[in-house]
Amino acid sequence: MEVMTSDHQVRSVNEDQCQMCMPLGGVIAFKGIEETMVLIHGSQGCSTYMRLSNVEHYHEPVDIASTALNEKQTIHGGEANLRKALDNVIRVYNPSVIGILTTCLTETMGEDLDLMISAYKHDRNLQGVDIIPVPTPSYSASHTEGFWSATRRIIEHYARATAETSGINIIIPHISPADIREIKRIIDLFGIEYTLIPDYSMTMDRPFGGNYQKIPPGGTVPADIARMPGAQATIQFGLTCPEQLSPGEFLRRKYNVPLFSLPLPIGLKNTDRFISVLSELSGRPVPEVLLLERGWLLDGMADAHKYNAEGRPLIYGEPELVYALCTLCAENGATPLVVASGTKTGNLETLLSPILPDACEKTIFLEGTDFAAIDQAVEDQRVNVAVGHSGGRFLTERRGIPVLRIGFPIHDRIGGQRIRSAGYAGTLSFLDRFTNALLEMKYGSYRQHCLEETRGKGGY
């Protein structure tokens, strides 16, 4: 596929990437399952790079094994390496689950993983270790699809027709551990039982202390995943999730679990929708504390509305987060002027158009794009603030545009895993950051600006 630029030119070369590769998304999903180790089937470099990206963002030791194929093995097949790798991973990490993600290389080789794994399990008489392979060739999709695919495959692997339970399912896109914890806190306030998947809120953000464990404690429990088909409903924050990869869609089709497809609870209206669904499902009124938090958010929005109206944002990153942040900015009077994602969902514009006010300026939508195209759009639209991951750092260096770090990867600032933007409280902390970035710019330049703009123009 080619990169589409804002003036509808098509380009073959991708210049400054706005996406990561597909197995990386799968790694994060698997890290949210209890007692799981991940194995990348391919050459060593890919897995080392994925570790590095995760380590730089999460500041945690993120162990990812590799089958470390070399040239000979790519010609003769990677089965021997795969078996050896499984032996070693089991010996050193003693996991209950092994997630195997393929790479471009092994997909090109056309390895039949299912066959190899069943032969391995049979030969080793393997008990107590579940091996779940997921095809993740980066030449066909980005880390976002990798995340959804792996999550869906994990559910498909464990889900069994079970008796009805009183709980609900929560399926999340790739968000920060802090946001996962916030979503869990909100559900707990309604007293509902739930299974949230993939829950990497502890595994990718561990508190200091206790014995160091190679596989960090936490994560969604496989036995709970097995019972997901019996849930009252599924809430999936996945408006942009392609249907064939959608875990919630799978549970709905195969097990008739009602699906609430909601935007991420980031922003006032988005959080309202989440809260009202929770209220409906639990049959309980909205807890006092959430009403208070909502009140503080509204108060903050009122205080800052005039500052926010000066924002001319670019919002980029993974589609689900981009969607939620766009609605947040729009509801505060800062209409996004450039909306971009390295991932190609095909529906961002359709989804967002109705909520963007009919301003005189038209928003530019870029999907499957790169930063060269984004940079051009930023110039055309006179963007003055950017919201997204570290990939946009050049906008500050070259154009002096502040970049509010959110999403993945954040490698040039600390604390990406602790950025909380979900719920009313999280929305308010994001909004304050947004407003303050605009204020910092204003105070940094307004004296000079006024001097240049007004002096000598009064006509006397």
Add this chain to the structure above:
Amino acid sequence: MENTCSVEPKAFINERQGSIIASGKSRANIHCADDSLAGSVSQRACVYCGARVVLNPVTDAVHLVHGPIGCATYTWDIRGSLSSGSEMYRKSFSTDMKERDVIFGGERKLAVCIDEIVMKYHPPAIFVYSTCVAGMIGDDIVAVCKLASEKHGTEVIPVESTGFSSGNKIVGYRAAADALLRLITPKDGVDVKKTKKLNFLGEYNLGGEKWLIEGYLQEMGVGINVAFTGDSSVAALKQAPGASLNLVQCTGSMHWLAMRLEEEFGIPSMSVNFFGAENTAESLRRIARFYDDEEIIRRTEILIEREMGRILPGIRWYKEKLVGKRAAIYVGGAFKAVAIIRQLRELGMEIVLTGTQTGKPEEYENLSNLLDEGTIIIDDANPAEIEKFLIEQKVDVMAGGVKERVLATKLGVGFVDHNHDRKECLAGFDGAINFAREVYITTCTPVWGHIRSPFNMEAADGSHDE
């Protein structure tokens, strides 16, 4: 020196046992040329990465990665190399191979990408890197580059860095050296003038290190012709054959190139090391002696005396705080390991563990002789091993790369960054004091006082989870 590890160090995976030895005790050679073992979490990268690391600092070249998108994403602006001119090298170009290209071949798309780049930027050179997938489907990047060179009249240089031919970065260094030779070999009829200046191989201008050393050399009366490759430009590299001496800093990546430069252009080479004050002084003196010029020698001595006098009180202060602390080293190559060992010793510290990703047998032999009896030496370590030894050996501070950093801090162990993306200048006299300061602030931070909790004491007794 007392050592808490009385038995032979143990690996978790039996096949890895040969890659871990205790210095002095075991005469057996360490296994280090092996490919990474399947299923162990190796810290090694790939051939492409090795090549990219060497060539990336060529500031005005375009670096185009021929492969699926990820290989490029992960290496975008990866190094801390600084530029005094073009910023082109900090961009990341990918042919973004898709399924179609994998099935029908990616040569056509590669050619189109080159055309687009030339149209937009007119760069003096484009390095085209091959990746695993490009290699696997058999794309002939050499042919595509040749055609493109002729078509556009610009240098389009293939870098044959298909990642899987070995997990070892050294193969990538070699691919990069090949590409550099292609670039600097004068075309027919081009005459490169000989000068008294020197080339500086294996210097990547991390944190401005090239500029700092260049300042010393200028004061001595010696000029740098071009560095390979820190803050270099394509035009400057083409003048490389005109130098009268090659300084070689990182043997891992540049030794072979130095040999070839000697064969092709008759430029002798000299190993230097600017990590640590002693090493720096020694290297400057050797350079001065090479020129055999009274004036240069005199100026060099003045410079060394002044700089030493300037930094020694500071170093002494840090040494008092650091003496007797226990250090571990895990870095890319043996050259760096040796340099760090020497520097840590100058600070009065004990080295209890040393390892590299890509050491060669001779280098390990050398390391083993350098270290105290019983010091653990490890090749291509995995996190489980590093963790085990950090705890067992009661390490206070570790020097390594990003991936080791989080493990160390999780265990309450100090950490010194010594990798490609560091922002600090660690070379020369200023670097020596910066290094001492880095070691001090992390070894002696008040934070460890708060988090060395009873849990970790338990862990130190070996009762941690395995």
